[in-house]
Amino acid sequence: MRAWLKTILALAAAALAVALFRALFFTLYTVGGDRFEPVFKAGDRVLVNRWSYGLRTGGMNGLFGYGRVFADSVGVGDIVAFDSPAPGGEGVYVCRCAALPGDTVATPEGTIVVPGRAATCAPEDYYWMQALGEADTIDSRLFGPVPESLILGRVCLIVYSHDDSRPFYTGYRRGRTLLMPY
Numbered sequence: 001m002r003a004w005l006k007t008i009l010a011l012a013a014a015a016l017a018v019a020l021f022r023a024l025f026f027t028l029y030t031v032g033g034d035r036f037e038p039v040f041k042a043g044d045r046v047l048v049n050r051w052s053y054g055l056r057t058g059g060m061n062g063l064f065g066y067g068r069v070f071a072d073s074v075g076v077g078d079i080v081a082f083d084s085p086a087p088g089g090e091g092v093y094v095c096r097c098a099a100l101p102g103d104t105v106a107t108p109e110g111t112i113v114v115p116g117r118a119a120t121c122a123p124e125d126y127y128w129m130q131a132l133g134e135a136d137t138i139d140s141r142l143f144g145p146v147p148e149s150l151i152l153g154r155v156c157l158i159v160y161s162h163d164d165s166r167p168f169y170t171g172y173r174r175g176r177t178l179l180m181p182y
Contacts, residue, residue, distance in 0.1 A: 024050060025050055026050060027047075027048045027081075027152070028045050029048060029081060029094070030044070030045055031046060034133075035133045035138060037132070038132075038133075039132045039181050040094065042164075043161050043163050043173070044158050044161045044176065045158070045161065045162070046157065046159065047156055047157040048154065049156045050152060052154035053068065053071065053080075053148075053154065054069055054072055055068060073100075074100070074148070076099065077096060078096070078154055079094060079096050079132070079155045079181055080097055080129070080151055080152070081093070082095070082150045085144070085147070093138070095129035095130060095132065098129065098140070102124075103128065125147060125148040126146065127146050127151070128146075158176060158177075158178070158179040158181055160172065160173075160176065160177045160178075161173040161176035161177070
């Protein structure tokens with residue numbers, strides 16, 4: 001009976017440690033679709049460093065105010081993961097930061113105008129996110145600047161890649177394991 005109880009306690013402690021590690025330090029996300037080509041392919045599992053811009057605290061269900069412990073700034077060119085900024089939107093997006101708060105956003109076609117907003121990242125703590133693929137429009141051109149409070153962290157590694165249309169044991173892609181996305 002004692003050995004059984006020790007095993008249960010060890011498993012519970014390990015599960016708690018893994019859950020805390022995932023919630024506080026690193027999280028694994030799956031890239032969906034091909035709109036992130038050429039950097040990411042559909043099925044890539046990417047590791048996001050949740051401490052890269054400081055630990056995100058509060059802002060959950062309006063219980064506590066938003067804040068970051070050991071805050072650091074997002075840089076232009078960083079590939080970041082963020083929660084969907086669409087009202088009622090679900091999911092996580094991966095985009096490259098193209099402009100910082102206060103920057104003006106322009107393309108070869110002209111200045112980008114987001115309906116109902118000026119083409120800058122003002123107000124403070126808003127970032128312009130650009131899709132990684134050329135033809136993709138699921139980025140700040142569609143939903144406007146992204147508030148810092150939605151940024152989860154910096155994508156730091158492609159852990160592995162799996163073609164989800166193939167069986168579990170045959171869908172792993174060679175050459176797409178432990179890759180840096182930069």
